[in-house]
Structure formats: structure tokens, C-alpha cells
Amino acid sequence: MGENQKFARAMDELDMSQPELVRRLNDEIGELTGREGRLTTRDVRRYLKGETRWPHAKQRIPIERVFGRPATDLGFVPRSKKAQEAPPEDSVHRRTFVTATTGTVVGAVAGAGSRTRLGLSDVERYGDEYAKIIAQDKALGGAQKVENAAVELAMRIQSDLGGSRASARTRTKLYCLASNVTCSAAFAAIDAQARTRARGHLDKAVTLAGLSGDSETQYHVWNHLSMVAVQRHDFAEVAAAADAARSQSIAKNDPLYASLAHMRRANALAGAGDRPGSLRALAAAERSFDRRAELERPPWIGFYDQAEFDGLSSLVWLKLGEPDRAESHLHRALTAIRPELVRNRTYYSAHLALSQATQGDLELACSTGDRTAAMLGRIRSKRTSETLVKVQKIVAATGSKEPGVRAGLERARTWI
Known part of the structure; x- marks a missing residue:
């Protein structure tokens, strides 16, 4: 050496x-x-x-x-x-x-660290790596390794874009991939409640999506921006991001995308205390969802099925102060969630415990929290763990002396 x-x-x-x-x-x-x-x-x-x-x-x-x-x-x-x-590459490059x-x-030099010309085989190769990151995210949640893998892949795609020749079609597809991968990094940060990191990733994704000129890719970024805004309790920005997503041509042509944008808006309006507006948006989300067709779509939106529709609806009802209706949706969601969506199952299980605690079903809430904590040990999701903290606080605040509740509260101290 x-x-x-x-x-x-x-x-x-x-x-x-x-x-x-x-x-x-x-x-x-x-x-x-x-x-x-x-x-x-x-x-x-x-x-x-x-x-x-x-x-x-x-x-x-x-x-x-x-x-x-x-x-x-x-x-x-x-x-x-x-x-x-x-x-070696020609020195002119x-x-x-x-x-x-x-x-x-x-x-910068054309071709630095990359091929002389990029083609659709490169798009497929990077697409396969992206699919693995999405699979990791479903199984592990907001783990740092998922975020890091997405950041590294996005960097490599951008390096190739900056240093190689490519057709307009290939370049567009790679910009789409770079933006979508960066959104995956942002989502891992969102799940870890790392809002500053998430926003930094999405600022980059906005530029990449704009360079792609692709409506679906731009929708993807606005959808994630709405989620970051929810964590900041900036419901005006949530609604604005949802509206920006809904204005994309993909949402006008595909009811599934329209439904998800309406759902994000319903969540924002519920958080802002606008019950009538939230219910209108929720009804619009349901109408659009019912009109969806079975189509081949990008892998990132594969999570939005009937189980997820019920899960997201439950969050709206919780914000509207109707935990009983939220619980009903959560039971349906948890029954239908696909086995590979481990992070989603854990997240909605925590909200089931929250809805039960809010209704005063304290022993049941503690029991549900126990099951959620057991699942949480296998994944990283600060969103979920913070929901369990809320359950702990609700149960403790009651001051209940019931033996079952006191025993449940003792167990709850080991959840996180």
C-alpha cells in the first residue's frame, strides 16, 4: 500500500x-x-x-x-x-x-465514473435496486440503513446523468428514478420523525421531478411533502401539497391517485378543525377509490389498497374526535393488510391502541399496545413508538386503580 x-x-x-x-x-x-x-x-x-x-x-x-x-x-x-x-474513455470526455x-x-467531466452512453438496461438495473429499497422499507420501516441505501442509489444515478450521454427517453426515466429513490430516503426519514432530513431530501426530489417532466413523479414528491407537513402540524401546507398533487395530470386520469390526494386533504382539514371540509374530502377520496381500476403502477404507490384506505380514514376520524369510528376502520385495515407490509401493520396497531385508550377501554388498549410493542422490536418506526407513548400517557392520566389497568400500565413502561 x-x-x-x-x-x-x-x-x-x-x-x-x-x-x-x-x-x-x-x-x-x-x-x-x-x-x-x-x-x-x-x-x-x-x-x-x-x-x-x-x-x-x-x-x-x-x-x-x-x-x-x-x-x-x-x-x-x-x-x-x-x-x-x-x-479508458476518450480524453475529450x-x-x-x-x-x-x-x-x-x-x-464537470462527461463520463466521470460512468459509462459513455446510458440506455434502458441502466434504467432497469437501477429500477431493480429501487425495488429492493422499497421492499426493505416495508419490512424495516424508517431504518437508517434504508435511508442511506436510497441516498447512495440516488447519488449514483445523478452521477451517471451528469457524466454520460443518453437519449431523451432514458434521461427522463433516470430523472424519474432519481426523484423516486430520493422520496424513499425522505419516507424513511419521515418514519423516523427526522423532519429536517426528510425536507432536505424532498427539496432535492422536487428539482429532479421537475427535470423529469413526469406528472406521476411530481405527484410522488407532493404526496411526501404533505406527510412532512403533517408532522410539523402545518395543516395549511398539507392541504397545499395535497392540492398540488391533485392538480397533476396523473391524478386527473387515474382515480387511485386522485383518491390519495383527497385523503391527504381530508387529514389536513381534520387537523385544522374544519370538520365539514374534511368530511367532503373524505367522501371524495372514497368515491375516487371506488372508481379505481387494476392497472400496472409504480411500486411506491402499491401500499394504497383497501387496507390502507381504511387505515388512513381512521387517522381522519381520530382527528375529528370519533375514536369509535376510527377503531372500526382500524379493525378492517388490520384484517386486510398484506403480510409483507410489516411496518404498516405495526403503525395501525398502535393507532388501534390509541383509539381504544381514547374511548376509555384501558385494559384493551394496554393489551393491543403489548402486541404492537412486540412487533415494533423488529422494525424502526418512531411514528409508531410515539403513538404508543400517547397511549401510555392517556392510560396514566386516568389514575385508574383497577388491577388490570395498573398491570397494563406497568407493562406499558417497557414498550419503548
Whole structure:
């Protein structure tokens, strides 16, 4: 393991100090992920000494963007034999443009770290990775590993888009994928109640969706923005995001999308205390849902079936102060939820306990909470755990001396 002289020469060519390189790399990471990077000069020294032979994609892609050339041209050695044997690209696709006054890179290199030309096979390859992330999300909830996997995949797609040629059709599909994957990162953050991270991901997704020009992709972003706004209790923004989703052509042409947008609006209006408006939106959601057809749709919206319709309806009824109606919907939802939707089952089980506690069925609420806590041990969902905290507080606030309730409250202290 020797010193990486190519990397050292590249820094010299740009007259870049280690602290300056760290700042530039962290800025690139922030631009790509919505979160400021955390690299230090120690990381740069590891590059220079050759201790880091092939940086992780989260570091490698920003390095390529800063220097305007592939990582292999900077002295890094891929772990993959296939990558090592890849033919060099024509130098015309690897030019770096540097400003005369500051020495900063102002134009990235075409082809850095990617193929010369992208095609539909690349779209399919990235699409397969995206499907795995969605499957992980269903099973694990808002786990950091799901969010990180989505961020990394989005970064790789964007790197390919910035450094390769592609047809307009392929480019559109990749922008759609990058936006949808970034939405998956946002949803993992939403489930973890990390609202700032979620909003940062969605700010990036908005741009990618706009570049795609695709109505369904833009709908996806607005749907997630409405969920972040719910967590902030900004019900005006929830309604605005739901309206933006409903204005997309996909919602005008497909009743399922229209239904979900109406449901988000019903939730917002219920939270704002507008009972008549919320009930109108809920009725519109039901009418649209009943008109849905069995069509092939993107994988992210596969969650919105009859069980989810009942689950989301229950949240509206809880906000409207009718926990008995909420409980009825929750029982239907939990009966019909598909086995693979583990996170959803846990989430609605917690709300079933909440509806029971709100009605004064304290022992039953504690029993439901016990079952939910057992499921929660297998997934990460702060949304769910915070719902169980609400159940604990309701039961404790009653001051009940009933033996069954007191025993249930003792068990409840072990839920989280």
C-alpha cells in the first residue's frame, strides 16, 4: 500500500489545500444528499497515503465532481475486477475547466465514473435496486440503513446523468428514478420523525421531478411533502401539497391517485378543525377509490389498497374526535393488510391502541399496545413508538386503580 501520487498531483494542479478540499467535498455531499458532509482532513490524508484505496460512493462521487475526472484517474483502485478492466474513455470526455482567478472547477467531466452512453438496461438495473429499497422499507420501516441505501442509489444515478450521454427517453426515466429513490430516503426519514432530513431530501426530489417532466413523479414528491407537513402540524401546507398533487395530470386520469390526494386533504382539514371540509374530502377520496381500476403502477404507490384506505380514514376520524369510528376502520385495515407490509401493520396497531385508550377501554388498549410493542422490536418506526407513548400517557392520566389497568400500565413502561 503506497502513497497515492496521482491524487496528490491532482490537488497540486488545482492548488488546493487539504482544508479547502474537505470544504468542497462536504459542499458536494450537501448538494447531492441535502445533508452537509462530515469529511475531515483525516479522510484526505487517508486518500493521500493510499490507506483508502477505493472510497465509498458517498465520498467517491463528490471527489469525481470536484476534480472533474474518474476516481480511477485519481489513483484509486476499484474493488471490482470488471471495473479494473474497463477500457479508458476518450480524453475529450474528461476535460476539466478551471477558472483562472480561483482555481475552482466550474464544469464537470462527461463520463466521470460512468459509462459513455446510458440506455434502458441502466434504467432497469437501477429500477431493480429501487425495488429492493422499497421492499426493505416495508419490512424495516424508517431504518437508517434504508435511508442511506436510497441516498447512495440516488447519488449514483445523478452521477451517471451528469457524466454520460443518453437519449431523451432514458434521461427522463433516470430523472424519474432519481426523484423516486430520493422520496424513499425522505419516507424513511419521515418514519423516523427526522423532519429536517426528510425536507432536505424532498427539496432535492422536487428539482429532479421537475427535470423529469413526469406528472406521476411530481405527484410522488407532493404526496411526501404533505406527510412532512403533517408532522410539523402545518395543516395549511398539507392541504397545499395535497392540492398540488391533485392538480397533476396523473391524478386527473387515474382515480387511485386522485383518491390519495383527497385523503391527504381530508387529514389536513381534520387537523385544522374544519370538520365539514374534511368530511367532503373524505367522501371524495372514497368515491375516487371506488372508481379505481387494476392497472400496472409504480411500486411506491402499491401500499394504497383497501387496507390502507381504511387505515388512513381512521387517522381522519381520530382527528375529528370519533375514536369509535376510527377503531372500526382500524379493525378492517388490520384484517386486510398484506403480510409483507410489516411496518404498516405495526403503525395501525398502535393507532388501534390509541383509539381504544381514547374511548376509555384501558385494559384493551394496554393489551393491543403489548402486541404492537412486540412487533415494533423488529422494525424502526418512531411514528409508531410515539403513538404508543400517547397511549401510555392517556392510560396514566386516568389514575385508574383497577388491577388490570395498573398491570397494563406497568407493562406499558417497557414498550419503548
